[in-house]
Amino acid sequence: GIQVEQSPPDLILQEGANSTLRCNFSDSVNNLQWFHQNPWGQLINLFYIPSGTKQNGRLSATTVATERYSLLYISSSQTTDSGVYFCAVEQASGTYKYIFGTGTRLKVLA
């Protein structure tokens, strides 16, 4: 099956810093989503981005499907950005199932 790798596994930032999180996948995908899981376990969808670039406030994401990777950019980080960021992909074979990466654990220090 498709493999989804995220890097870095852990990241510590000072408030105000910028960061880039990466998601690599081993096969063609139909869909890709980025999620943020807060310290209480709630997952929030950040982007649905099978290709191209999207921006939402301080966050933006780019997926280059032909090269099998996606990037999540966080600018001017805040302590509330702390948590785990997951990317999830649906394989292009149309399984309607998402495979999650193991996540990037982000801690933003005040």
Place this chain on the structure above:
Amino acid sequence: DGGITQSPKYLFRKEGQNVTLSCEQNLNHDAMYWYRQDPGQGLRLIYYSQIVNDFQKGDIAEGYSVSREKKESFPLTVTSAQKNPTAFYLCASSISAYTDTQYFGPGTRLTVL
């Protein structure tokens, strides 16, 4: 308020007992999903349902069962056959299985004593 609710938030079970986790959504979504998350890990798909009265096994369905008798409800039963059931269980829904954004409930933490 539209959204997904899961209950209970915390659940304790004795070994050998079956337990049912509730998931309800009022978003009028056709598709619903159950995931399991172990500490420090990503989510793994247990079961999913594209439409009422239909569901498919995910990657780790052994020891679990589901039903989808109503559009808004997708309960998950953790049976005694599940060898290591202690985990965080998350329910999600999307407009349809063919599209896009998945919305998640707050989760249920199950602990087997």
